[in-house]
Amino acid sequence: MTATARTSSSATHPAPAAGFDVERARRDFPILRQTVRGRPLVYLDNAATTQKPQAVIDAISRYYGEENANIHRGVHFLSERATEEYEGARKTVQRFLNAAQENEIVFVRGATEAINLVAQSFGRMRVGAGDEVLITAMEHHSNIVPWQILCEQQGARLQVAPIDDRGELLLDELEKRLGPRTRIVAVTHVSNALGTVNPVGQIVELAHARGIPVLVDGAQAAPHLRVDVQALDCDFYVFSGHKVYGPTGIGALYGKAALLDAMPPYQGGGEMILSVTFEKTVYNKAPHKFEAGTPHIAGAAGLRAALEYVSGLGIEAIGAHESELLEYATGRFAAIPGMRLIGTAPEKAGVLSFVLDPVHAHDVGTILDNEGIAIRTGHHCAQPVMQRFGIPATARASFGLYNTREEVDALVRGIDKVRGVFAR
Amino acid sequence: MSDLRELYQELILEHYSAPRNYRPMAASLQAEGYNPLCGDHFTIYLDMDGDVIRDVSFQGSGCAISKASASMMTQSVKGKTKTQAEDMFREFLHLVMGQAAGNGTADRLGKLAVFAGVSEFPVRVKCATLAWHTLRAALEGKQSATSTE
Numbered sequence: 319m320t321a322t323a324r325t326s327s328s329a330t331h332p333a334p335a336a337g338f339d340v341e342r343a344r345r346d347f348p349i350l351r352q353t354v355r356g357r358p359l360v361y362l363d364n365a366a367t368t369q370k371p372q373a374v375i376d377a378i379s380r381y382y383g384e385e386n387a388n389i390h391r392g393v394h395f396l397s398e399r400a401t402e403e404y405e406g407a408r409k410t411v412q413r414f415l416n417a418a419q420e421n422e423i424v425f426v427r428g429a430t431e432a433i434n435l436v437a438q439s440f441g442r443m444r445v446g447a448g449d450e451v452l453i454t455a456m457e458h459h460s461n462i463v464p465w466q467i468l469c470e471q472q473g474a475r476l477q478v479a480p481i482d483d484r485g486e487l488l489l490d491e492l493e494k495r496l497g498p499r500t501r502i503v504a505v506t507h508v509s510n511a512l513g514t515v516n517p518v519g520q521i522v523e524l525a526h527a528r529g530i531p532v533l534v535d536g537a538q539a540a541p542h543l544r545v546d547v548q549a550l551d552c553d554f555y556v557f558s559g560h561k562v563y564g565p566t567g568i569g570a571l572y573g574k575a576a577l578l579d580a581m582p583p584y585q586g587g588g589e590m591i592l593s594v595t596f597e598k599t600v601y602n603k604a605p606h607k608f609e610a611g612t613p614h615i616a617g618a619a620g621l622r623a624a625l626e627y628v629s630g631l632g633i634e635a636i637g638a639h640e641s642e643l644l645e646y647a648t649g650r651f652a653a654i655p656g657m658r659l660i661g662t663a664p665e666k667a668g669v670l671s672f673v674l675d676p677v678h679a680h681d682v683g684t685i686l687d688n689e690g691i692a693i694r695t696g697h698h699c700a701q702p703v704m705q706r707f708g709i710p711a712t713a714r715a716s717f718g719l720y721n722t723r724e725e726v727d728a729l730v731r732g733i734d735k736v737r738g739v740f741a742r
Numbered sequence: 743m744s745d746l747r748e749l750y751q752e753l754i755l756e757h758y759s760a761p762r763n764y765r766p767m768a769a770s771l772q773a774e775g776y777n778p779l780c781g782d783h784f785t786i787y788l789d790m791d792g793d794v795i796r797d798v799s800f801q802g803s804g805c806a807i808s809k810a811s812a813s814m815m816t817q818s819v820k821g822k823t824k825t826q827a828e829d830m831f832r833e834f835l836h837l838v839m840g841q842a843a844g845n846g847t848a849d850r851l852g853k854l855a856v857f858a859g860v861s862e863f864p865v866r867v868k869c870a871t872l873a874w875h876t877l878r879a880a881l882e883g884k885q886s887a888t889s890t891e
Binding site (some may be wrong): 676679681697704710739 | 745746749750755756759777779781783792804805807809812863865866
C-alpha cells in the first residue's frame with residue numbers, strides 16, 4: 319500500500335501518516351457513503367462497533383450463497399467446504415493473535431462470552447472459598463460481572479487495582495494485590511471508556527512470578543494494536559469480531575493449550591462430545607469441547623475476511639493512523655472552552671472521552687447526531703470508571719481506520735454548535 | 743437546526759441552568775429515579791397534605807431535558823391533588839410521545855407544552871419522563887428506585 323500525495327487545504331493539517339491511504343480504505347466501506355440527517359455520516363462510535371468492509375459482507379454472502387452446510391460430521395461436499403471455511407477461520411485467528419497452535423482458539427459469541435467461559439470453566443475449577451480474583455478499576459462491565467458471579471458462587475472475593483486521575487493503572491497497587499489467595503488476574507488491554515493502553519506484558523510478568531494466570535480483555539485492543547499472545551505470555555486473550563470490522567455474534571478466546579485441556583466444558587450439547595450414553599459422556603478435545611451446538615459458521619467466515627482485511631492494510635499502519643488522529647483531535651479539543659478530557663494517560667488508543675461543561679453528555683450526543691456525527695454518550699458499560707471520575711457520563715468519540723482529520727474537524731464544529739445551543 | 747431548537751427551547755435551557763425547587767426537603771414521601779442508560783439520577787421529595795401536594799422539590803443530575811422537565815414538573819404539580827398530578831403525567835406522556843395532536847393536551851399542560859419537541863427525538867422521551875415516573879413512584883409510596891428500563 320502506498321500513500322497518495324494529498325494537498326492539505328489548511329496549514330493546520332500536517333500530512334497523513336505515511337503508508338496508509340485512508341481515502342482508499344474508506345471506499346471499502348459501503349455504509350460510509352450515506353448521508354445522515356442530510357449530512358455525510360461521520361462515524362465516531364468505533365469502540366462500540368466498527369463498520370464492515372465489502373470483503374466481510376461478501377464473505378458472509380458467499381458463505382450462505384455457496385457453502386452453507388453444517389460442519390464436522392457431514393460426508394457431503396458442502397459440509398466439507400463449510401468445515402474448511404470454519405476451521406480456516408480458526409487458523410486466521412491463530413495467526414492474527416500469533417497463537418502457537420490452532421486448537422488454542424475457541425470460537426465464541428464475543429469477548430463477553432469468552433470471559434464468562436473462562437470464569438465458569440477455569441474459574442470454578444481453580445477459585446474456591448476465600449480465594450481472590452483481581453481486576454482493575456477501568457474494566458468494562460463484561461470483565462467485572464462474570465467475576466462477581468463466580469465470586470458469589472465460590473465464596474471468593476473480587477479485588478480491584480485502582481487507577482490515577484489520568485486513567486492510568488497504578489501498577490504498584492496492582493502488585494500489592496497479587497496475594498497468596500489470588501487465583502486469576504483479569505485486565506483489559508485497552509480501556510473502552512478512557513482509551514488507556516495497559517502494560518499487559520508487565521502485568522503478566524508480575525502475576526506469573528507468583529504463579530497466577532492472567533486473562534487479557536482485548537476487545538478494544540485487537541482493532542488498534544498488534545497482539546502477540548506468545549510474546550505477552552498471557553494465559554487467556556479474548557476479543558470480539560465486530561469491533562475489528564467483522565460481524566457481530568462471533569469472537570474468539572485464546573487459551574494456552576494446557577489450560578484449555580484441563581478445563582471442564584462450559585456448555586453441553588452437540589459438537590463438544592466424542593461419545594454419549596446415558597451413563598457416560600466423553601468430551602471432545604479443546605477447542606471443540608467449548609463449542610457446543612452448531613456454531614456461527616457464517617460469522618467465522620466474516621471474521622476471517624475481516625482479519626485478513628485488517629492484516630492486508632497492516633495493523634501497525636492502522637494504529638499509527640488512529641494515533642495521529644487521536645493526537646490531532648486532542649490538540650483541537652484543548653482549545654475548546656469548557657472541555658475536559660476523561661482519560662489522559664500517555665499511552666492511549668482510539669478513544670477520546672470528554673465532558674463539556676455545562677452540557678450533559680446526552681445533549682452533546684443529540685446535537686452532534688443532528689449534524690450526522692455518531693458518538694456514544696453515557697457510562698460506556700464502565701460505571702465504576704464514571705464513579706472514579708465523579709461524573710455521571712461522558713461523551714466519547716472513538717476512531718477507526720476510516721476516520722479522517724476532516725471528520726475530526728466536523729466533530730469540533732459540531733461541538734461548537736453544542737456550545738452555541740447552550741450559550742446563554 | 744430547526745428541529746434542535748424545537749427540542750432545546752429557551753425555557754428548557756433556562757430551567758436547566760437554574761432549576762426551580764432544587765433542594766432536598768424533609769418530606770413525607772420521596773422516591774429515587776434512575777436512567778441506567780445515561781446515568782441520569784433524581785430524587786423527588788413530596789410534602790403531602792392529605793391528598794394534596796403541599797410542596798415538592800428535587801435533586802440529582804441529568805441532561806438538559808431531564809433536569810428541566812423535573813424543574814418544571816415541580817412547579818406544575820405544586821398544590822395539585824395526587825389524581826390531578828397523575829392526570830397531568832398522562833397528558834405529558836401523550837405530548838412527548840407525539841400522541842397529543844389536536845386534543846387540547848398542550849393547552850391543559852400550560853408551560854409544559856415546550857416539551858412537545860421531544861416527540862421528534864424518541865430516544866429522549868425517557869429523559870423527559872424520568873422525573874414524572876419518579877413522582878408517581880413517590881406518590882405511590884414506592885421504596886425502591888424507579889428505573890426507566
